[in-house]
Amino acid sequence: MELASKAIRSESPGPVIVCLDDEHDIASLVQCGSAHARLADRSLFLVFLIVLPPQRPLATLSEEEKQRANTLLDLAADRAAAFGVETTEEIWITRSRSDAVQQMAEEFQASAVIVGWHGAGPFGLFDAGRTLLDAVGCPVIMVGLGTGRRAVSSWPPSWLSESLQETGR
Amino acid sequence: MAEDSQDHSTNSKAGFSHPSQGREAGGRPQGENANRLHSPDLEEKQLLTGGRPGNRYVRIVRPYAREFRRRAPGHLVATERVLRPRGPFGLATETVRRVLIGPRLRTEQEKEERVGKLKGLAIFASDNISSSAYATEEVMRVLALASLGALALSVPITLAIIIILAIVVTSYRQVIRAYPNGGGSYVVAHENLGALAGLAAAAALLTDYILTVAVSVSAGVAAITSAFPELFEQRVLISVAAVFVVTMLNLRGIRESGNVFATPTYVYVVAILGLVGFGLFRMVTGSLPAYTAPPEWLAGQTAHPLTLLLLLRAFASGSVALTGTEAVSNGVPAFKPSEVRNAQVVLVMMGVLFASIFLGISVLSTQLAIVPHPEEVETVVSQLTRTLVGIGPYYYLIQFSTAVLLLLAANTAFNGFPRLASVLANDGYLPSQFQFRGDRLAFSVGIVSLSALSALLIVVFAGSVTSLIPLYTVGVFLAFTLSQAGLVRHWWRLRGEEHGWRQRAAVNTLGAVATGVVAVVVAGSMFMLGAWMVLVLMPVLMAMMWAIERHYRAFKDSLALERPNARLPKPEPPHVVVPVSRLDKAALIALAFARSISPDVTAVHVSTDPEEEKRMKRRWEQWGGEIPLVIVESPYRVLISPLMAYIDALDRQEPKRPITVVLSEFVPRHLWEYILHNQTALRLKIRLFFRRNTIVVDVPYYLGGENEPEHLDDGIGE
Numbered sequence: 001m002e003l004a005s006k007a008i009r010s011e012s013p014g015p016v017i018v019c020l021d022d023e024h025d026i027a028s029l030v031q032c033g034s035a036h037a038r039l040a041d042r043s044l045f046l047v048f049l050i051v052l053p054p055q056r057p058l059a060t061l062s063e064e065e066k067q068r069a070n071t072l073l074d075l076a077a078d079r080a081a082a083f084g085v086e087t088t089e090e091i092w093i094t095r096s097r098s099d100a101v102q103q104m105a106e107e108f109q110a111s112a113v114i115v116g117w118h119g120a121g122p123f124g125l126f127d128a129g130r131t132l133l134d135a136v137g138c139p140v141i142m143v144g145l146g147t148g149r150r151a152v153s154s155w156p157p158s159w160l161s162e163s164l165q166e167t168g169r
Numbered sequence: 170m171a172e173d174s175q176d177h178s179t180n181s182k183a184g185f186s187h188p189s190q191g192r193e194a195g196g197r198p199q200g201e202n203a204n205r206l207h208s209p210d211l212e213e214k215q216l217l218t219g220g221r222p223g224n225r226y227v228r229i230v231r232p233y234a235r236e237f238r239r240r241a242p243g244h245l246v247a248t249e250r251v252l253r254p255r256g257p258f259g260l261a262t263e264t265v266r267r268v269l270i271g272p273r274l275r276t277e278q279e280k281e282e283r284v285g286k287l288k289g290l291a292i293f294a295s296d297n298i299s300s301s302a303y304a305t306e307e308v309m310r311v312l313a314l315a316s317l318g319a320l321a322l323s324v325p326i327t328l329a330i331i332i333i334l335a336i337v338v339t340s341y342r343q344v345i346r347a348y349p350n351g352g353g354s355y356v357v358a359h360e361n362l363g364a365l366a367g368l369a370a371a372a373a374l375l376t377d378y379i380l381t382v383a384v385s386v387s388a389g390v391a392a393i394t395s396a397f398p399e400l401f402e403q404r405v406l407i408s409v410a411a412v413f414v415v416t417m418l419n420l421r422g423i424r425e426s427g428n429v430f431a432t433p434t435y436v437y438v439v440a441i442l443g444l445v446g447f448g449l450f451r452m453v454t455g456s457l458p459a460y461t462a463p464p465e466w467l468a469g470q471t472a473h474p475l476t477l478l479l480l481l482r483a484f485a486s487g488s489v490a491l492t493g494t495e496a497v498s499n500g501v502p503a504f505k506p507s508e509v510r511n512a513q514v515v516l517v518m519m520g521v522l523f524a525s526i527f528l529g530i531s532v533l534s535t536q537l538a539i540v541p542h543p544e545e546v547e548t549v550v551s552q553l554t555r556t557l558v559g560i561g562p563y564y565y566l567i568q569f570s571t572a573v574l575l576l577l578a579a580n581t582a583f584n585g586f587p588r589l590a591s592v593l594a595n596d597g598y599l600p601s602q603f604q605f606r607g608d609r610l611a612f613s614v615g616i617v618s619l620s621a622l623s624a625l626l627i628v629v630f631a632g633s634v635t636s637l638i639p640l641y642t643v644g645v646f647l648a649f650t651l652s653q654a655g656l657v658r659h660w661w662r663l664r665g666e667e668h669g670w671r672q673r674a675a676v677n678t679l680g681a682v683a684t685g686v687v688a689v690v691v692a693g694s695m696f697m698l699g700a701w702m703v704l705v706l707m708p709v710l711m712a713m714m715w716a717i718e719r720h721y722r723a724f725k726d727s728l729a730l731e732r733p734n735a736r737l738p739k740p741e742p743p744h745v746v747v748p749v750s751r752l753d754k755a756a757l758i759a760l761a762f763a764r765s766i767s768p769d770v771t772a773v774h775v776s777t778d779p780e781e782e783k784r785m786k787r788r789w790e791q792w793g794g795e796i797p798l799v800i801v802e803s804p805y806r807v808l809i810s811p812l813m814a815y816i817d818a819l820d821r822q823e824p825k826r827p828i829t830v831v832l833s834e835f836v837p838r839h840l841w842e843y844i845l846h847n848q849t850a851l852r853l854k855i856r857l858f859f860r861r862n863t864i865v866v867d868v869p870y871y872l873g874g875e876n877e878p879e880h881l882d883d884g885i886g887e
Contacts (some may be wrong), residue, residue, distance in 0.1 A: 058216070058226070059216070061227070063242065069229075070238075072232070088234075090228055093228075093229070094225075095225070100226055102227065103224070114603075163646045168496060
């Protein structure tokens with residue numbers, strides 16, 4: 001809630017960035033991104049992130065992978081359009097998810113970054129979200145999707161629905 | 170398939186653009202970035218170096234994703250966004266179109282409804298069953314010409330027609346078996362009897378569909394004007410309006426939805442069978458009410474002798490009842506499995522229902538000695554209902570359900586005609602526009618053509634069913650005959666493989682002979698009443714379709730590749746001619762383009778004024794471009810002909826070399842500004858379009874200077 005509030009109040013002129021990948025629920029991420037974009041009156045930027053292992057050159061994306069990314073981006077754009085939000089979309093191929101998110105947040109002066117989050121492991125280990133929070137300069141909203149201990153159970157949370165209703169968006 | 174491993178590297182952040190700032194609203198990138206790789210798939214790929222050492226990213230930008238969806242390499246799918254109108258006129262047109270026709274449908278949104286026997290009966294039998302609303306009346310109208318006593322012959326004639334119906338139904342059961350994918354008369358005749366027979370069937374069916382709309386709508390409106398005689402004078406207007414409404418519904422893509430058809434069909438069937446049952450009960454119990462025709466109905470009639478020809482005419486008029494019988498055989502694939510069995514059952518059910526209603530109405534009308542209204546103000550069914558049950562809710566139920574059913578019967582033609590036209594267009598017999606499917610997946614050209622032609626018939630024949638009937642029946646029976654004859658040939662071909670082919674062939678032979686005889690009877694007895702129009706029109710239509718096919722065949726033959734791996738031809742660089750009226754920015758863009766496609770460029774100035782000619786020469790020398798200028802003086806002040814003659818002469822010098830004419834054409838900001846210019850380039854373009862060995866290139870120059878390349882200012886001295 002704290003992070004989301006910061007995102008809404010952000011003075012940054014940039015878009016709300018939604019990072020998508022194969023693992024996370026695109027519908028929830030796009031719904032969250034669309035809600036924030038409308039609330040903050042920002043554009044929505046959808047990025048499909050593909051993380052390749054070091055042994056694979058970055059430019060050797062298979063046609064199937066590329067097509068899957070395109071299809072999911074189309075799906076996400078259609079969902080955003082259903083919420084009345086115009087989008088731009090890109091595919092990013094990278095070695096490190098957090099580095100790429102940090103990079104795009106800086107370059108586009110993002111007003112918020114929305115990512116999916118499966119929760120942390122035992123004792124907070126393997127928490128990729130924590131790494132991202134430390135790395136990215138703008139507010140980060142992690143939409144809990146998985147079954148981890150700290151996963152969010154439902155989306156959108158009541159405070160966001162109320163905010164949207166209050167502002168009439 | 171791996172991507173091209175060759176990365177087109179860009180350096181660091183130069184390739185980034187802000188997604189919210191760097192594009193227009195439509196997602197199009199502003200300006201050109203030299204570091205980006207543009208692909209034919211409309212994607213931009215960049216290799217970027219991140220902020221940390223060693224961080225590299227490949228970024229695939231999709232600036233046109235809203236307009237095109239990428240399906241595979243080199244395969245894009247245009248989205249609805251590309252159809253968005255530009256400008257106020259386009260927006261207004263689109264709004265009107267949306268309201269009238271509805272939002273666009275994608276090709277894959279087409280749904281094929283599968284129906285069972287009950288819905289199938291409602292859908293495919295509505296045309297045939299609706300004929301019962303006017304079949305008896307048409308028989309009686311002819312018999313009444315002789316005398317009131319002759320009306321008693323209505324029942325024997327009805328029985329004769331029912332016998333023909335039984336033969337046709339039995340024969341069409343064979344069509345369903347032989348053509349489970351839908352065997353229209355055209356398909357059966359074309360496949361088995363050859364192109365000429367196919368064309369004859371097609372011509373008959375096309376006229377039949379047009380007349381189905383005209384007759385059904387006129388009869389439907391007659392049912393309404395019978396209940397409300399004050400509307401009789403407006404019947405043509407009401408009929409045309411009804412055709413317009415059915416047309417709009419069809420352009421919206423209304424399909425033969427079972428639910429749309431089922432209710433009115435069954436309401437009519439139950440109501441009319443109830444009326445017939447009630448009437449027969451009263452007849453058997455001897456309690457039929459008395460009916461007296463107004464004496465003025467009979468006063469104006471001149472008695473014809475009751476000749477064989479008159480009887481045949483009555484039979485021919487009543488045979489209109491058989492129209493629509495073939496609809497079931499056309500729609501076999503629309504039935505649920507087992508399609509053939511269900512379609513055959515529905516065909517028999519249709520025949521039984523129709524025969525019961527037809528016979529019942531004929532018997533009761535004869536018993537009551539109902540006389541058809543001489544001016545068609547009130548229908549026989551209306552008189553029958555009024556006499557039996559009086560004017561009350563049941564009377565209005567019969568009249569309205571008749572009207573609705575007849576409009577639905579018209580709608581079946583709106584389904585059949587465009588489909589047949591598209592099949593014919595696919596075979597090359599009709600213009601390819603008939604294959605075009607509109608925003609709602611309907612065959613728009615076919616629908617509009619059918620609508621226009623049937624409305625024209627309604628207006629010409631003043632909405633009179635009796636006047637339209639003589640045109641109607643001959644085509645129907647010709648199509649029946651050709652279809653049955655085709656099927657005889659079909660069974661003969663399968664004689665080695667098909668068990669029981671002799672019996673099947675015998676049934677279809679009987680069908681062909683019976684319907685053929687009826688066709689001759691109809692044509693002969695109704696020739697002077699209007700059948701001649703159809704008999705003249707059909708050969709004309711056939712000749713037209715044959716000529717169209719010849720054209721398309723010649724067209725395809727001349728364009729076909731001689732072998733599948735044909736190589737690109739290697740033409741010589743063209744001789745480029747650039748007509749210039751003056752040396753300005755637009756001319757320079759055209760000259761620059763001309764130079765880019767060939768080293769051999771000649772600028773031609775047609776001069777009508779010696780002073781202007783001198784100025785042109787001086788400016789050309791000042792400019793100092795390396796393109797030669799030829800001045801063609803035109804003392805008669807004509808611009809285009811001297812230029813065409815010069816191009817002809819140039820062509821004769823080197824006939825094997827193509828000539829390319831690069832035209833500079835400026836585009837004003839507003840449409841009205843066009844009238845301020847004399848459009849020489851446009852006229853020249855039209856002349857050159859028909860010239861052989863000539864390629865015309867139009868180089869537009871947009872007034873307003875937004876797209877002027879900077880280098881154009883170089884070298885133009887005032």
